[in-house]
Structure formats: C-alpha cells, structure tokens
Amino acid sequence: MAYYLDKSLDMQLVLAPHEHVTVSACLRYGSDDPYAVTFAFHTGSEAPVTWTFARDLLADGILRQTGDGDIRLWPSGTGHHMVLNLALSSPAGHARLAAPLRVVTDWLTRTYRLVPAGQETEGLDVEAELCRMLHGTG
Template sequence: MQHTVVERELELQLILSADHSFPVPARLGYRSDDPYAVHIAFHVTSEQPVNWTFSRDLLVEGVFRPCGQGDVKVWPTKVDGRGVVLMALSSPDGEALLQAPAAQLAAWLERTLRAVPPGSEAELLGMDGALDQLLAR
C-alpha cells in the first residue's frame, strides 16, 4: 500500500518574553501510515532537531479555538493584526512557547485532511479488521 507524506518547512517564532522572540525553522510532517499524528521537528541550536508529536485533531482544533491539556496546549490569537497559532509545550527538559503563522499552518493541515479525511484513519490502520478478528475468537 502506498503511503502519503505531507511535509512543509515553516519558520516559527520561539517567544522568550513579550518583547523578545527568535525564529526557529521547523519541518511539519504527516504520514498516512501514522494517520492520527503530526510531527514537528524544531531546528534549534543543537545538532539534532527537537521532535514533537501531536494529535492531528488537537492541532486542527487549535487553529480555531483553545485546546489541549498537559504537555501541549494550542490556541489561535492575533499579533500585530495577523492571525497566529500559539503552541505551549512542556516536558521534563523545559517549556517553550512557539508561534506559527495561522494561514500557513492551516493550509498544511488542510493538505493532511485531504490526504486522509477525518474519520478514515482507522481504516488505514486496518483496526476494524483486527478488532473483528479479535472479537471473533
């Protein structure tokens, strides 16, 4: 079976304070063989990128309204009249607040939704067939 990959390079802003931020190149990735997840590789000053995996549904919802709990919170807002999406990430290694341009993030998410429409993820993973086999025993 052919898998679809939807990627995009995007410059995010790491927010350090109300007055200070700096650009962080990122690669957004989505694969139809992992249909519930989106992956973001942040290219910070370390040799290896910092990788985070999010629920695709969380990121889609976060474009429109505040959502998330725990390690990842996502919400839309405006900065200087431009629509942006903020992502608050926390891990044992620290916390980060990242800002993404809403239109570019939404356009990439739309491509993932065309590749794998919402509600069709389980079919791609063959979960229905596996569940039927399990329950038949």
Template sequence: MPQHPVAPLPAPRVLTRSLPMELVTPDAEIRIDTTVGYDSRDPHALSLAFHLLGEDPVVWRVDREMVLTGSLRPTGDGEVRLGPAPDGGLLLRLGPAGQRALVRCDQDALGRFVRDTFVLVPQGTEERHIDWGPLLAALRR
C-alpha cells in the same frame, strides 16, 4: 481461532513542508526553522521538527484535529496546548510545567497544511491506514 480477511492497507502517503516558527521569550521572538510532517501510517498526528543549531531536531507529535481546534479556541492538556494568538497566529505551548516552550506560527500556513492532510486521509478513514498487525500479533503471544 478463525482468521478474518484483512483489507490491504492503502499505499503510504507522506507530506512535508518547511514552516518557520518563532520561539517566544519574554525578551524576543527567535526564529526556528521547522519542518511540519504528516505520514498516513500515523494518520492522526503531525510531526513538528524544530531544527536547532548543530543538534538533531527536536520533534513533537501533535493531533491534527487539535491544530484546527486550537486555531479557534484554546485546547490541549498536559504538555501540548494550543490557542489563537492575539495577532492572528497560533501559539503552541510545549513541555512540562516549568520547562515549557512557547512557539508561535502562522495559523493560516499551518491550517493549509492540516487541510492538505485531510485530502490524503479524510476524516473518519484514519483507521484504514493503520497497520494493526504488529499489535495484534503481540496480543496473541
């Protein structure tokens, strides 16, 4: 099978920002220190690392375009759902039925972060940043 030349991958770009969020319970909103991250090698996803007391962070991966859509209208399926909050924030419902966490964040701050990721990897160019080599090698076995 002939080998096709492969364009080199762009240099990886990483973006992180601290962004406080709140765990919303029936009784109170509890602040959670959160780090939002983006790595151009996984160009469709944001990571949300929730730093809890004395434990390793709990990390969720969320589609970056879903965050933008969720700021306008409810979106998502399964264990990740997002939607605008009545006060202008963004609500994230994370987890399976019966064990869901409701987290609120500043919609504008998270939106700015997502827009910054589109500067690093513009919409429509994501596949140029993915290293398909390991997958293709595994499929050839």
C-alpha cells in the same frame, strides 16, 4: 504505501513579550500514522526536537484554546497577523512558539485531503500494528 506531507516554515520562539527568536521547523503528516502530526524544530543541534500529537488537537487549536498539560494550542492576532501559539512543556523545560496561522491551516487542510477525518483506519492493518507494538514483530 505511505504518503507524507511536509511543510517547512519559520516559527517564533517567544522569550519575553516583545522578544522572539526565529526557529526553523518542519510539519510532517504521514498516512502511516494518520491520527498524528509532528512538529520538528531545528535548534542548531544535530537532531531536531520533535513533538508528535493528535491531528484533531491541532485542528481544534487553530480555532480555539485547547490542550492540557504538555501541549496547549490557541490562535491569536488579527487579519494577516494571526498566529497559532504552541505552549510545550516537558521535564527538560517549557517553550512557547508561534507559527503563521494561515500556513498551518493550509497544511492541515491538505492532511485531511490525504486522509479524510473518519477514514484514518481504512489504510491500516490494525492486527499487524498491534502485533508490532506488543511483540516487536509484524
């Protein structure tokens, strides 16, 4: 049985140095995909814009600048004003968003309580997953 941790929050889409737009987002972690986290951005269209990337990348990004290419993360600010910056890049365009660092950190900590680091494969049927990916069965 898979377990999920969702967290709704408001993020800031950075348009210019002092120009931001609030974007509703949902962070999702599932024990059925224990290495990944998903950020879903609700932009007013029917379906949210989703980005899925490594949970370890997010863990590094709350501490220091990390990432390369499509996803870069880094903390900034001081005290209660600290944010996690996400720079996202795709063929459709680029975006920089900021989330309250404390909110993301608290949620990420809960994901590691659900599936501790180093125990990601304990609940997975690796053979069935490989079969599903390679042959569309499982």
